[in-house]
Amino acid sequence: MKIGDIEIVPLIDGEAIVPGNAFYPGLKDEEWKPYDALLEPVFHQCVHLNTLGGYLVKAGDRLIVVDGGSGPMPKFPFAGGGFRSAFAATGYDRADVTDVVYTHLHFDHIGWASWNGQSFFPNATYHVDQRDWNWFLSPEFGFTDEEVANSMAKLELSADFCFPENDAPAVRLKPVFNQIEFFQADDEVELLPGIVALDGSGHTPGQVVLELRSNGEKGLLLGDLVHAQPELVDDNERGQWNFISHTDHDRAHEAVDRFRKRMWDEKIPAAGGHFPGLRWGHVVTEGGKRTWEDIRG
Structure with a gap:
């Protein structure tokens, strides 16, 4: 994918396949029907395929990794560990990465921040929204036993899907703490040339959407603003697309409404x-009806 002169390559770590209503408790099976093509492609049942991973973004002289999957040892029903191979397939070395940007700090986005107690991208600056850091860790920027326990507790809703003792932000991010540069996207923040962080908070306090801008073109890396394409098509008047683990549901819905309208209008x-x-x-x-269309190639 290209946005102007910016090149983006997916880095697939793995996947999670769950019942269609697992993450949307108010969703009825028949409400998936208009979006059947977005379900697990083999069985065509109401089974929701969630790919895990991130993106490699080449923008000017910067080589940027956006998010990083769930790590080498995910917990069922998450399957993963492919991020390292996906990155190797690009032909770059991990030492070539100049920047790592996290849309938020859930375990399935920071899994390859470090490995075996060492930074996975040794020369990169790690960009983290301070609001998420303060939520998952603490304002003191420390790694005491209490703060690690607090970080693990914040994963309580995700405990069925991860191992907090390995996957909590305090564990994953401790080896890269000296590489972290904090920002706060209350308003738009240009993190790097052509890479702008926009507030999308609600899923987590520091969830951001990255807007890529180049040669008059724009594209959005949404992170977990939404988890399935129907959230961007359907106006959700019936409340069926309300994701289970938002930290602030009202704020999350407002953010989705805002970006959905931008995508429709622009x-x-x-x-x-x-x-x-x-x-x-x-x-x-x-024909007057909105649908989701994949961009091929």
């Missing part, structure tokens, strides 16, 4: 943190 392409295959797409209107 026809901006986007990729989510868990869209199947980490594919890009956009909302198109056909």
Whole structure:
């Protein structure tokens, strides 16, 4: 995928396949019907395929990794460990990465921040929204036993899907603490040339959407603003697309409404943190009806 002169390559770590209503408790099976093509492609049942991983972004002289999957030892139903091979397939060395940007600090986005107690990207600056840091760790920026325990406790809703003693932010991020540069996207923040962080908070206190800007073109890396494409097509009047683990549901819904409208009005392409295959797409209107269309190639 290209946005102007910016090149983006998916880095697939693995996947989670769950019942269609696992993450959307208010969703009825029949409400998936208009989006059947977005379900697990083999069985065509109401089974939701969530790809895990991140993106490699080449922007000017910067080589940027956006998010990093769930790490080498995920917990069922998460399957993963492929991020290292996906990165190797790009032909770059881990030492070439100049920047790592996290859309938020959930375990399935920071899994390859470090490995075996060492930074996975030794020469990179790690960009972290301070609001998420303060939520998952503490304002004191420390790693005491109490703070590690606090970080693990913040994963309570995700405990069925991870091993907090390995996957908590305090554990994953401790080896890279000296490489972290904090920002706060209350308003838009240009992290790097052409890479702008926009507030998308609600899923977590520091969830950001990255807007890529180059040569008059724009594209959005959504992180976990949404977890499935129907959230960007359907206006959710019936409340069926309410994701289970938002820290602030009202704020999350407001953020989705805001970016959904931008995508409708400005026809901006986007990729989510868990869209199947980490594919890009956009909302198109056909016969007065909005649908999701993948961008091929």
